Amino acid sequence: MSLRLPQRTGRMRIDPAYAIVNIVLLLIFFFLVSGREQEIESQLQLAETTELPAGNAPPPTLEIISANNWILNGQPVRPELLAAALPADDQPIHLLIDRGANSGLLLQVLNRPELADRPIRLVTRRAGASE
Known part of the structure; x- marks a missing residue:
């Protein structure tokens, strides 16, 4: 007993619905990722002291001017x-450090062993504050 399958006539066609589904999925991923970045950026605000004059932070105050x-x-x-x-x-x-300082310097200071178990409070100077 032999089984004969019908022969194909013409070329196989790709359903255009697959392309539409792929495009829709890519758009969904794009909007999820781009919307998430905007949400994070809008929540990020740099701290800035408005009422603490320069040099009047409670002790102990560690001011980092440069690496050394x-x-x-x-x-x-x-x-x-x-x-x-x-x-x-x-x-x-x-910890008083310039808000425009390199973040690597701040991370180096925070990773020091003598500061590992101590509570740290970051303090910034008001813009235009005098020494």
Whole structure:
């Protein structure tokens, strides 16, 4: 017993519905991703101190000017001597850094072992505040 299948006539055609579905899915993904970025950007606001004059942050205040130029409570301190200069209690450390500073510098400071278990509060200066 032999089974004969009918022969194909003409070329096989691709259903145009597949292309429409692909385009619709791509548009959905595009709007999901682009809408999410706008939502995140609109929620991001940089902190800025409006009532704290320069130099009046509560102690201990660590001011980071550059990678090797640090000031702790108004006195210059070398980064490698920070552990000895910090008070022994668990008071929060007020970290003052320029809001335009490189984020890598801030991450380096926050990753230091002497600051690992201490509470940190970021403080910024009001625009145009004098030293």
